[in-house]
Amino acid sequence: MTFDDHLLRAKDDLGRLVAIPSVSAKGQNLSECASAVRDLLAGAGFQTETHPGEIGPFVVGETGSGPLTVMIYNHYDVQPEDPVAQWHSPPFELSERDGRWHGRGAADDKGEFVSRLAGWRLFREQYPDPLPFRLIWLVDGEEEIGSPSLEAFLKKRFSGDEVDVCWWEYGEIDSSGRPIILCGFKGVMAVELRCRTAKADLHSSLGAVFDNPLWRLAAATASLRDGSGRITIDGFYDAVRQPVRGEADHVGDPPFSLDSLVQATGGQRMLDGIDEITFYHAMNFAPCMNVNGFSGGYAGEGAKTVLPSEGAVKIDFRLVPDQDPQAIVSLLRAHLDRRGFEDVELIVHDANVKPVRSSTSHWFVQEAKDLLERHFGKPPIVQPSSPASGTAHPFVEQLGAEIVGIGLTHHGAMLHSPNENIIVGQFEATVRFAASLFGMLAQRADSMMRQGRSIVR
Numbered sequence: 001m002t003f004d005d006h007l008l009r010a011k012d013d014l015g016r017l018v019a020i021p022s023v024s025a026k027g028q029n030l031s032e033c034a035s036a037v038r039d040l041l042a043g044a045g046f047q048t049e050t051h052p053g054e055i056g057p058f059v060v061g062e063t064g065s066g067p068l069t070v071m072i073y074n075h076y077d078v079q080p081e082d083p084v085a086q087w088h089s090p091p092f093e094l095s096e097r098d099g100r101w102h103g104r105g106a107a108d109d110k111g112e113f114v115s116r117l118a119g120w121r122l123f124r125e126q127y128p129d130p131l132p133f134r135l136i137w138l139v140d141g142e143e144e145i146g147s148p149s150l151e152a153f154l155k156k157r158f159s160g161d162e163v164d165v166c167w168w169e170y171g172e173i174d175s176s177g178r179p180i181i182l183c184g185f186k187g188v189m190a191v192e193l194r195c196r197t198a199k200a201d202l203h204s205s206l207g208a209v210f211d212n213p214l215w216r217l218a219a220a221t222a223s224l225r226d227g228s229g230r231i232t233i234d235g236f237y238d239a240v241r242q243p244v245r246g247e248a249d250h251v252g253d254p255p256f257s258l259d260s261l262v263q264a265t266g267g268q269r270m271l272d273g274i275d276e277i278t279f280y281h282a283m284n285f286a287p288c289m290n291v292n293g294f295s296g297g298y299a300g301e302g303a304k305t306v307l308p309s310e311g312a313v314k315i316d317f318r319l320v321p322d323q324d325p326q327a328i329v330s331l332l333r334a335h336l337d338r339r340g341f342e343d344v345e346l347i348v349h350d351a352n353v354k355p356v357r358s359s360t361s362h363w364f365v366q367e368a369k370d371l372l373e374r375h376f377g378k379p380p381i382v383q384p385s386s387p388a389s390g391t392a393h394p395f396v397e398q399l400g401a402e403i404v405g406i407g408l409t410h411h412g413a414m415l416h417s418p419n420e421n422i423i424v425g426q427f428e429a430t431v432r433f434a435a436s437l438f439g440m441l442a443q444r445a446d447s448m449m450r451q452g453r454s455i456v457r
């Protein structure tokens, strides 16, 4: 098959997957999409299995054996297509215009999956059996709803397994076409503070006698962070792992400017100490705390003088290695109690996503860097951590994997939005890259075997 034949086939695969509206939030068409993915993997030479999840099944493909174990993680579920009216073509139909393929899942994550699969087929043409390394391909059906059964599934299906590298479900390409190698994610913790000071809302004149729940929540919230953005919860920074030299080097020369970030976001007030260099360091390495919203009392039109009986504030934290979300919950409770806020109730909405950061000097990162430069014609950016989060910690904790995200999601890909798209030229480069990456793994496994080493981590 020529490269163009491979591409045509990949486009056809992607078209068929995009046409299945596998929206996990609605539990829609998940088994159908799982079996389409399973067929694709089986057709590419993998032993396949399907396992039930809470909402959508997991598909596993496996092949090869040897001194290296690599896992590829993808997902076949997608975000809802709403608002449909804003799509320029039907969301569940792959359509090409302006050198791009549009459709829900074109990037996230069906496009990522298919580009790797096409690369795999290309590689297999040059490199027939036996495959000298073990490749496990795990395709999740619940990623867009937070992968509720992933951790338990990994424990059950892969207990005792060790994985050298997990090729993460997505990766980014910046606006100038430079691929980004992502080595980590922040953790998340989302909580709500609630306070009640009376049975019912009172006449505001009674504010001369009784305390106000919104005042208490404002004071409690203000006690959590100082004006410069530093979090003041006792012990909050104790577990923060300082970046090692190699990691820190990668942020010394930000791949985009603070100005471009300001332009893109419209953000206006920087935290203290944020400048042209430190902003990127903070995006990679600094935990942060956000107040998401206050509620309670009267916030409607005009004035209504009232002493509210209750109020709430929602807060999220982005955490960095090795902060544990559950431990931070305990620190937060202790902090509130010590400051006289024992009456403020703490409700935990999410404390399950732990931060991870793999080594930027890992061999997989170094090899991938050279291959990306070859196929994209530009030196890639190595990014120690995404400022955002992903459920990657079970792969690290249970399988001992290094997490590395490389893929085709460009900065205008409109993930989760109308007109999701990928750039065809970048898809092609990603297919070629994937084929070379598999080749590199085979070569590495071969030479490990020649040297008689069974496991090199």
Ligand SMILES: [Zn+2]
Pocket: 079, 108, 144, 415, 416
């Ligand atoms: Zn997504």
